[in-house]
Amino acid sequence: MDFWGSGxxxxxxxxxxxxxxxxxAPEEEVQRHSHEEAHFVLVLAGGYMSSAVGxxxxxxTPVLIYNPPGTTHQDRFHxxxxxxxxxxxxxxxEAAALCLRDPYxxxxxxxxxxxxxxxxxxxLEANALQLHAAISPLSSDEARSAQVPPSWLNRAxxxxxxxxxxxxxxxxxxxxxxxxxxxxxxVFRRFLGCSPxxxxxxxxxxxxxxxxxxxxxxxxxxxxxxxxxxxxxxxRAFRSRLDTTPAQWRRSRDVARIQDADAATRQ
Numbered sequence: 311m312d313f314w315g316s317g318x319x320x321x322x323x324x325x326x327x328x329x330x331x332x333x334x335a336p337e338e339e340v341q342r343h344s345h346e347e348a349h350f351v352l353v354l355a356g357g358y359m360s361s362a363v364g365x366x367x368x369x370x371t372p373v374l375i376y377n378p379p380g381t382t383h384q385d386r387f388h389x390x391x392x393x394x395x396x397x398x399x400x401x402x403x404e405a406a407a408l409c410l411r412d413p414y415x416x417x418x419x420x421x422x423x424x425x426x427x428x429x430x431x432x433x434l435e436a437n438a439l440q441l442h443a444a445i446s447p448l449s450s451d452e453a454r455s456a457q458v459p460p461s462w463l464n465r466a467x468x469x470x471x472x473x474x475x476x477x478x479x480x481x482x483x484x485x486x487x488x489x490x491x492x493x494x495x496x497v498f499r500r501f502l503g504c505s506p507x508x509x510x511x512x513x514x515x516x517x518x519x520x521x522x523x524x525x526x527x528x529x530x531x532x533x534x535x536x537x538x539x540x541x542x543x544x545x546r547a548f549r550s551r552l553d554t555t556p557a558q559w560r561r562s563r564d565v566a567r568i569q570d571a572d573a574a575t576r577q
Contacts, residue, residue: 313396314340314386321426324435326399330426333392340386349398350441351375351385352419356392357552360385362407368519370551371512372502374410374419376445381407388552395423400442408445411467413459413501415444420503459501462487466494466506470513478537480506514538515547522560529556 315331322328333356351358353373358365361383362375368388377383379401397419410416418437425433466487470478483506484491491506498506518536521527527535533544533556541556548556 312343312345314343315394315396321429321431321434323431324399324438326397326435326438328422328426328434328438329396329398330423331394331396333387333390333394335386336390337386337388339390340384342382342384344380344382345377345398346379347398348379348400348442349377349381349396350419351377352395352397352416352423354393354395354423356394357388358385358392358394359388360407360409362409364411365409366516366520367523368516368552369512370515370519371509372416372420372504374416375407376410377407378405383407389554395419395426397422397438397441400438410445411471412444413463413467415441416503417459417501418444460497462489463497463501466498467502467509470506470510474517474535475537478510480510483510511547512551515551518544518547518556519552519559522556525560529560532556 313329313331314333314335315329316334317329317331320327320329351374353369353375358369358373358375359367360369360373360375362377362385365373365375375385418441422429422434422437429437466483469483469486480494481491484494487494489497495505495507498504498509502509504512514537518532518538521532521535522529529544530541533539533541536544538544538547545555548554548559552559554562
């Protein structure tokens with residue numbers, strides 16, 4: 311194991327290792343580092359900053375990252391505070407690091423996090439193998455169990471992450487998915503570990519953080535574009551989730567370079 315975190319000894323099963331960790335280093339001390347093994351990182355708390363394809367500049371929604379063997383990066387937590395599960399091992403595809411939005415993969419990873427101490431080695435190994443199956447082409451429907459999430463959940467997640475409509479609502483997502491909002495909330499909680507409202511609010515904060523990282527629009531314009539009621543609402547969200555203000559975030563960080571530099575390195 312080679313992670314910037316501390317915690318219990320962890321578990322081993324079927325060639326995989328499983329660790330529940332707390333970030334243990336100030337953000338500025340985390341240097342570029344490499345991992346020999348393929349691994350998944352499920353962020354349970356904190357604002358995670360990753361160079362993986364599809365990752366937000368700083369996370370405020372459930373984030374699951376796949377890093378292939380030999381990954382070199384500078385992924386870290388904003389402010390050096392966070393909690394995560396690391397699942398190492400297996401022979402995953404040697405592709406670019408990837409941020410997974412697949413609800414099925416999230417459910418598997420959350421299950422590992424929840425049962426890491428009590429689960430049998432067989433169960434841990436089976437779930438880790440299914441995680442790898444989620445990032446590999448499926449040869450048949452047998453890779454999915456009877457508890458696979460409904461197809462509309464993928465559409466709902468995609469709608470939230472592709473829409474730039476500041477008036478987006480949970481009711482609108484439920485309507486597009488063709489389900490009742492209460493049912494949407496239950497399924498979101500089951501597979502993604504949060505309510506659709508929490509997911510939507512988190513994505514709005516992620517969008518605002520990205521716009522602020524670009525350093526172009528005014529704070530009021532960022533708030534409006536990202537779907538906040540006003541600038542004060544945006545400030546409250548930043549204080550609550552990232553322990554800083556939008557203005558402080560913009561002044562103190564050149565967050566866009568984190569991903570741009572890593573992308574240039576991979577090319």
